[in-house]
Amino acid sequence: MQSQYSPKVPKIAVLRLALYAKNLDFLERQGLEIISSLRLAELCGVNPAQIRKDLAYFGQFGVRGRGYYVKSLLQELHTILGINRRWTLGLVGAGNLGRALLHHAQFAREGFVFSVIFDKDPAKVGTQVGGLLIRHINTLGQWIGNEGSFDIAMLATGTQAAQTCTGLLIKYGIRAILNFTPVKLQVPEGVYVEDVDMTLRLNLLCYRVITGSEHSLNG
Amino acid sequence: MQSQYSPKVPKIAVLRLALYAKNLDFLERQGLEIISSLRLAELCGVNPAQIRKDLAYFGQFGVRGRGYYVKSLLQELHTILGINRRWTLGLVGAGNLGRALLHHAQFAREGFVFSVIFDKDPAKVGTQVGGLLIRHINTLGQWIGNEGSFDIAMLATGTQAAQTCTGLLIKYGIRAILNFTPVKLQVPEGVYVEDVDMTLRLNLLCYRVITGSEHSLNG
DNA sequence: TAGATTGTTAATCGATTAACAATC
């Protein structure tokens, strides 16, 4: 994979690859066999040259004069993004948001499967959600050590507990966190955090409405 | 406000303003009175010059030799972002995610208040969630016409219903949508959509983990 | 072969940051 040798892949380009994959998946379901960068660009709301450029960072996937074979390009993108396999998820925080994430069908559809749930509330510990037992956050180490680990933590705790839980996760070897709390998590190098800050996006939306500006953002 | 006259405010700059506001809010709670761009930058994980530049698009808010007064800068940012007032929210889709959004404390804390919930499932219509009655999506027009409207729609329906509901919302005058579905919504000019695509972010996280790259994104 | 569309270069555009004069 190119990106190992040249670290010149633009940050947002990778996010766009995921966007392309989403749309290709849609096209594949419709039975479409081949598509041009022009038509895919329309669908994704980007520039066709940008699609070709983004793909060029990783190789040559098209056929000149024809376009891209939907099925094979989709597979290539899955390989590039690392989603050509199953990823297990650990939910940390079984509140409203956490339980919603647990039931979010989209995740399972893409091969992201919850394998364990943690919470700190004794009243919740021991009860079941979505077929999984809620375990106490303090048993995180035991779980990872004995019964199995998980690849990605979904952090949906309260603001207070966010950094503490992050510390625990890292201590026991978790390297990827999808962070739904508004806290800027402090993590060492080699640990990856993606923030999903709904309030920030809501603020941007307000700004756009009152100014009438067309500012937009992917993701 | 500057942005009305010069449309040169970079897209991500506005999102960063919201980020600054979030951190200033935190500092204000701690009782801090004044802060330099240097220290605020550390807190937000950005470059100090960038903070000063972002602010410069909208005016002069600091004191040379001193820094920024936390309280007053926060107020200015709230005004710029348009969040110095109450915004009402309409929830469309009362599934797991929708109900989680409804209970999300962060929204209320920032002055975003749900005023109505819609769903298409007759079994849900008429029941209460979070103190609000669930209404049938087809009564959207009546609600907006008679009893009151709302400023922002939170779209958390299934994939199938997303575009249809969007059409309805627009028909009855809603101009802002926070979209939690993976659908690229088709909207006319003057209607603003922000996509919160958790799966896209999850994909990016996978890429970062397997490549060990430091790619990161705000929001 | 003619038509189409990729892959890639080069030009453009926009965003970030270093540097420093202004000034508290």
Add this chain to the structure above:
DNA sequence: TAGATTGTTAATCGATTAACAATC
């Protein structure tokens, strides 16, 4: 006044896109 930090310019850096040769 000396020290500090803003506001702003100019330089750098990076990302987007137009254009076209390569080629199916």
